[in-house]
Amino acid sequence: MEKGLLYPVTNAYREDQKLDGLWDFKFDPASEGEQNGWAKGLADPIEMPVPASFNDFFTDKDAREYTGDFWYLKKVFIPQHFAGKKVELRFGAATHRAVVYVNGQKIRSHEGGFLPFTADVTAAVNLGEENIIAVKINNELHRDALPAGDTVTLKNGKRMVKPFFDFYNYSGLNRSVHLLAIPQGNIYDYSTSYEVSDDQATVHYQVAADSDADIKVSLADEDGVVVAAATGQKGELVVKNPTLWQVRDAYLYTIRIQLVKNDKVLDEYADKIGLRTIEIKGHQILVNHKPIYLKGFGRHEDSIYAGRAFDLNVERRDVNLLKWIGANSFRSSHYPYDEQVYKLADREGILITDEVPAVGFKMAAASFLGGLDQSFFDGDWIDELYKKHIDQVKDMIKRDKNHPSVLAWSLCNEPDTSTESAVPYFTKLFNDSADLDPQKRPRTFTLNEDDTFETSKCLKFPDFYLLNRYPGWYHKWGYEISDGEAGLRAELDEWQNSDIDKPIVFSEYGADTEPGLHKLPSIMWSEEYQIELLEMFNRVFDDYDFIRGEQPWNLADFQTVEGNMRVNGNKKGIFTRDRQPKAAAFYLRKRWNSLPLDY
Ligand code: GCB
Structure with a gap:
């Protein structure tokens, strides 16, 4: 750490x-x-x-x-x-x-x-x-x-x-x-948590410094006017009539931390923060005590020539695409992104489910390679893996905890949770990460197709559920898509009839689509089929009010390993790899711009 x-x-x-x-x-x-x-x-x-x-x-x-x-x-x-x-x-x-x-x-x-x-x-x-x-x-x-x-x-x-x-x-x-x-004696960490009401916000702060100097903290609004100040390593900043950070309507205050000895400033660190709260209540996700509905994507840091390099130009374009299409959120699938991504999201009022690079924790997920028939969590690599996993969860939360855009922590993508051996692993992971975030944001992981209401042994852990589901693509595809819809409804009926009352966000679904391939009537890989698949999912989402978000896979096409399931990459993008719209982008834009925030 x-x-x-x-x-x-x-x-x-x-x-x-x-x-x-x-x-x-x-x-x-x-x-x-x-x-x-x-x-x-x-x-x-x-x-x-x-x-x-x-x-x-x-x-x-x-x-x-x-x-x-x-x-x-x-x-x-x-x-x-x-x-x-x-x-x-x-x-x-x-x-x-x-x-x-x-x-x-x-x-x-x-x-x-x-x-x-x-x-x-x-x-x-x-x-x-x-x-x-x-x-x-x-x-x-x-x-x-x-x-x-x-x-x-x-x-x-x-x-x-x-x-x-x-x-x-x-x-x-x-x-x-x-x-x-x-400075040798420096500020090396700080954290904040919030209480907000219509006429007041309280910022609880904590500073970590390698120094015995006095700590001074102030908060300034977007005009640079100092609205609250406090002293001490731990304290409160009270803001009267605050402008809250809202989804797609961000407002950023500047927190300024100083180390002061004998009236001399020894170190200073300033950062932009947003005043807002996040809670899960029943099957609602609340921001500033009000329900929100997530619209957005899973993404990748991926572009031509420089691969996974962070590129501010690509990121600017991606954020503009998110705004154009009416999105308000994304998941940093399958790893924490460059910090500048979070800064831009802070500025634009976009919510992020921040994911640790715990991906591939499922031998069947090696299906891109033919699949391996063994439970991942029975492996003799688990103890060593756990050390690295919790270490990276700690660093992710340490790095990103002050971003108002961070909505939740995703601690794993599609782990094999259908065997008992996953239970002790996730018990430990959720216990060991419980106190890392002073804002106590929700923690979750995505559930793969095989990890259903019936099969997953780990449903008690997430504060809300992220479902990755591929009917219409990896099974019940093409003309059979109506059976895919029936299966999806049958699974959701089980959730509905259970005593679990937590939000579900669809964090992956989609169809590989070759841009420019048109076919009437549709066939798989055509732009028409991608829209039909999205329409099918949306019909289902609209019938279950515990579904609190839709994030199709993926914002843009991205590069993958070579294989017989991929034609030069994963083509489930709503945009191409060079960030131009497929027909589905116009369909989603219409839907998302018509859905209210609290849909
Ligand atoms: C998944 C994975 C994602 C893949 C996607 C796909 O379930 O989480 O990383 O890219 O499926 O398209 O196969």
Whole structure:
């Protein structure tokens, strides 16, 4: 678990330099780089953009599919004026495990390809000089790691990954690298929780700092007017007549935290927060005590050329598409996204179900590879996997807890919860994560098609249910879709007749659709069939009032592993991979713009 994961800022006390651009890059198939001194320099490197996944830049398949160790290296001038400060390197994401070296000295390692980590390099850097920063990354998949999969060696000696999920194993420094200089005694974490009524909001705050200085906290509105102030490591900020953060109508206050000693400010951290509450009551999801209905998508960080790299341009376009189509939410399937995604959602009033990269926890999900007949949670990898899983849940919540856009935590995608062996795992996961979020946001996981009201042994855990269901596509497809609808209704009738009274959100459903393929009457893969499938699901949703959201799969087409179920990727996008609408986008836009927020 990381000590603090505050997003880097530059102010009078802190300096943040992005180290994006071209880095030296080299594959290390024999894992010999460390003993051969690669941490100090790479012989015959190629140049690789950061942030980016390396895969799609290559024109040869061995390089694109490369699995194993690989190195990034950059010479960075570290200024003299960093003297007296703590110097850190912050990696937004290194997929999936990394070792950081400075001037040949090993500094730290990290596992988990979708969350940031910070290396304290104060003692290793030479100020006023160029320093050599090297990172050894490994992109193998294993059953005891997140996301889960296997790594195999082919008869020709080449390695390849066999993911237990369908998204392509894009690898590299997928998010920005930051060089930071911060005060030695610094603010390293803070958290807030809220109580709101029409005429007052109370912000309960808590600050974590490596210092015995006094802590001062203030809150300013969007005009910069300070509306509340308090002192102490823990306290309350009371705002009279607040403007609340509302869904698709965001208002952001600035919280400013200062460390002060003898009237001198030693450190300052400011951030944007939104005043709002989230609760689950019966089968309703409430924001600011009012029911809301989720409209949106599952998504991926995925685009052409740079793979899973965070690209602010793509994100701007995606958020504009979400607004255009009338969406108010998305799930960060199947991993926490770059922090800038959450900042944009905060600004636009979009709700996020934030998902940890716990995906592939089901041997049958390896069906993309032919399926493996064993319960995932019976495996001997479970203890090791759990350590990594809870560690990443902790880091995700630590990183994202202050974003008003975060609605809920998804602790797993489609785990195999239909065997008893899943129960102790989820008991522990839900117990160990219970107190991590001061706002006590709802926690959940998605239930795959096989994990139904009847078969799942873990229905007691989620605060609300996320159902991934594919009638009309993976079963009861084409002309049989009416039987698919009947099956879906039969399952929902069971939920309705049970004593469970919790919201259900449909977090995945959809049909692969080749853009431009038209057929009257429809056939599968045509744009017409995609609309028919959405219409079928919507008919069903409209008949059950405990369904509190619809998030079809996926916002956009995305790259997957090669296979006989995919034609150059997963085509269930409502938009193409280059973010243009399929016919279904116009259908959904009409529906979603006509549904009230509390539908
Ligand atoms: C699922 C997975 C998602 C896949 C999707 C599909 O259940 O959660 O990652 O992409 O199905 O299209 O097969």
